[in-house]
Amino acid sequence: MAFESLSDKLASVFKKLRGKGKLTEQDIKDAMREVRMALLEADVNYKVAKDFIAGVTQRAMGQEVMESLTPAQQVIKIVNDELTELMGGSEAARIHIKSKPPTVIMMCGLQGAGKTTHTAKLAKHFIKEGHRPLLAACDIYRPAAVDQLKIVGEKAGAPVFALPGEKPEAIAKKAVAHAKDYGNDIVILDTAGRLHVDEPLMEELSALKAAVQPQEILFVADAMTGQDAVTVAEAFNERLGLTGVVLTKMDGDARGGAALSIRSVTGAPVKFVGVGEKLSEMEVFHPDRIAGRILGMGDVLTLVEKAQSTINAEEAEELARKMQKASFDLEDFRTQMRRIKKLGSLDSILKMIPGLGGLREKLAEASGAMPEKELARTEAIINSMTMRERRNPDILNGSRRARIAKGAGVTVAQVNQTVRQFEQMRQMMKGMMSGKGGRPAMPRIPRGMPPGMMPPGMGMPGMGGFPGMPGMDGMELPGGRPSGGKSAAAKKRKKKERQKRKKK
Structure with missing residues (x-):
């Protein structure tokens, strides 16, 4: 599970801090050095980890911690606050739905990241909220991409708009017009990907953006690729101006570095995470809840x-x-x-x-x-x-x-x-x-x-x-x-039951 290794390492660091009564500056420096190593091992961007540790150390050295009766707990609280802020703040980043439909959402990313599947997952999420999404098949290059979208769209309960032989921008324009005519308040564009970032891909996505002016441009990133996902997201952001990120495969052995780094590097918040293969297995990304999970504080609200x-x-x-x-x-x-x-x-x-x-x-x-x-x-x-x-x-x-x-x-x-x-x-x-x-x-x-x-x-x-x-x-x-351990009352009750049985 994502963050498992990071969570274990941080738990070990904080256990050492709790074992000390009053913390010295050297104690905090030593702990922060270990936290920094844990972040780097979790594949967090080097600059992000460095800035994070600097912020935590500055606050931890303050009067609030050094003179506290529970200094270790104060340090943990500071780390929790900074982790939450690093991932986007206490409020989850939401999709902005237009008051005048349809809202257009463009999904983009490299091949194999899970764009098509998460297009359907997003549709299922909106259907639960009472919306009527339409999926547009704008990937005309990958074999069976349109058929795959139709299959997952049917499972999600969302209609799929496809026009064989048309260019992606023409499909997108006609899908938006179709949505207006048939009462679909959200249009989700499943776009083409490549094995790597190249100019033809970026030109096509830029043309799509110009054609329909999407309200949301979501980058779908494979969390298993770690820092590579952040690097690719940065390239997409420069050309398209991302409004959010969908992290997939967070149920695997991803180290979590992408989730912790991507907002700081691109400015685009993580909005959803894929936590399984089923269409229902996608969660809204809540930075404060994820920070709680990383630090072993639990996440009762999600449960x-x-x-x-x-x-x-x-x-x-x-x-x-x-x-x-x-x-x-x-x-x-x-x-x-x-x-x-x-x-x-x-x-x-x-x-x-x-x-x-x-x-x-x-x-x-x-x-x-x-x-x-x-x-x-x-x-x-x-x-x-x-x-x-x-x-x-x-x-x-x-x-x-x-x-x-x-x-x-x-x-x-x-x-x-x-x-x-x-x-x-x-x-x-x-x-x-x-x-x-x-x-x-x-x-x-x-x-x-x-x-x-x-x-x-x-x-x-x-x-x-x-x-x-x-x-x-x-x-x-x-x-x-x-x-x-049995209580005294329980033992007494058992004794009475034995006495009753003997009398009978």
Whole structure:
């Protein structure tokens, strides 16, 4: 995932700072040297990294930090503020929609960056906002470019305007006229690319710009190319005057340097990032949220927005009621796991929850496998059960468990562990939903998160008893708080239950 290496290195630097009481000027200089190296290793432009460190150092040397009771926290806050400013400020850069339609958006960039796919992703984004976009096929050179646009346009639900044999500027002009006649308020031009920046490409794009006067010129850059993306963006900006950037493949192992450098070098803000292959996997770029992710502060707002867009509120309400009554069964749990998958990988979800960014590694150490693999194994076990067994796990005797283990390709012990952890989780969920049972009541879920849709770790102290996850009792959680452990009230209740059984 983008920024992962940078985030780990910065976490290491700040951990050293927190270990010191009062910071000296030398402490700050040493820390900033390490931060600078981390930025350069993340492929951030040299001048951008140098200016960034100069700004942070100047503020960190001030009275606000040196005389603070928590100087390390103040330094982290300054780095967060400067990172946010570097990427474009606290407000996300929006697409400016004309009051008098149509708004014309021109997509440009090199071949292979993902222009055509992200043209459709942008259309899907606007359709969700209630607009009626029209896609114009202005790439007449690349084989099957028009066919590809028609396919992805159909998937996105947007019509495609194409005129075989016409020049790109003529296609663009007629597409705008068509949009006016048929009520399309946005026209997105999918333009041609090249393997490198050349004069014929720039002349064609300049002619397109002159023909339709687009309100937005978005440069589509492959985040995996790092500083090369920034260099190419600079060349496009000089000729066309970019209004924004779309960074693709941010879900890969991109180091993040392009996202941190591109605005400073070109002046054009990053407006969208592609985070997957599906047409729905494109996010509005929020500099303050990305800065929070890089510094391990989480990104709850993006998580809430994802949950709202992928989860049915009525189903989530029903699930919350089942949890409260402890009638939550394995069928419901499987549904819950599938909902979580819609939000993205467990790794990305944990990173969005403040304080849980480092829990992934601890889970992997405890179980010997990545959380995704554990969840996949748990789902396979549940899939091997009959509907009756999923609805009523109490009927799972030895022979049934042996059959389930064989069907899922796991051991009987792993089936037993899944069922045992599920029962523990069901009891814990009932206690948390009611605020009883010796466990703390569930913490307030972020505003907007559908009820019953809790990402792993939220309201689940120590992750104890979560099927597919190892028991985390005794493990130290973020903030130094040990997990697990039965409360005195819980022990007392267990003792009473044993006494009742003896009397019977």
